[in-house]
Amino acid sequence: MLLKLAQKHHKPFSTLVRELALSQAKNQYVLPLEEQTQEVKILLVRIGTNINQIAHIANATKKISIEIIKKIQTEFSELQKAIIAIYDKPQSVSELIRNTLIKTPSYADEIKTVLNQLHL
Numbered sequence: 001m002l003l004k005l006a007q008k009h010h011k012p013f014s015t016l017v018r019e020l021a022l023s024q025a026k027n028q029y030v031l032p033l034e035e036q037t038q039e040v041k042i043l044l045v046r047i048g049t050n051i052n053q054i055a056h057i058a059n060a061t062k063k064i065s066i067e068i069i070k071k072i073q074t075e076f077s078e079l080q081k082a083i084i085a086i087y088d089k090p091q092s093v094s095e096l097i098r099n100t101l102i103k104t105p106s107y108a109d110e111i112k113t114v115l116n117q118l119h120l
Helices: 002-008 012-026 035-063 066-087 094-102 105-117
Strands: none
Touching: 002 012, 002 035, 002 094, 012 094, 012 105, 094 105
16 A cells, blocks of 8 residues: 555655654644545546536537536535545544555565654
8 A cells, every 4th residue: 555655656665654654743644545535536427427418418409407507516516525525534644554564564664664764
């Protein structure tokens, strides 16, 4: 998990661990869980599909009803609430490190080294 995160941000693994440790010391949070991000992607695809269907109807009929406009507004409102709910509780650095160590115990020594270098 941490290795993927480091690769995603184009950083060496040890740099990412150091930054995460420092953010933990400041009681900061990191990116949301992968599951949370996946939920948001699914919601975005759903609303995108609905908007495409509405656009297709509007293009075919050359008009759009007030009901369709209200439906779009409602869906955007629901999407906003769902995204806020999903990201309301981000994963803490300690949770991220713990989950990474469960999945990849071989990172334990490198994480300990970085934490020791930071005197944490």
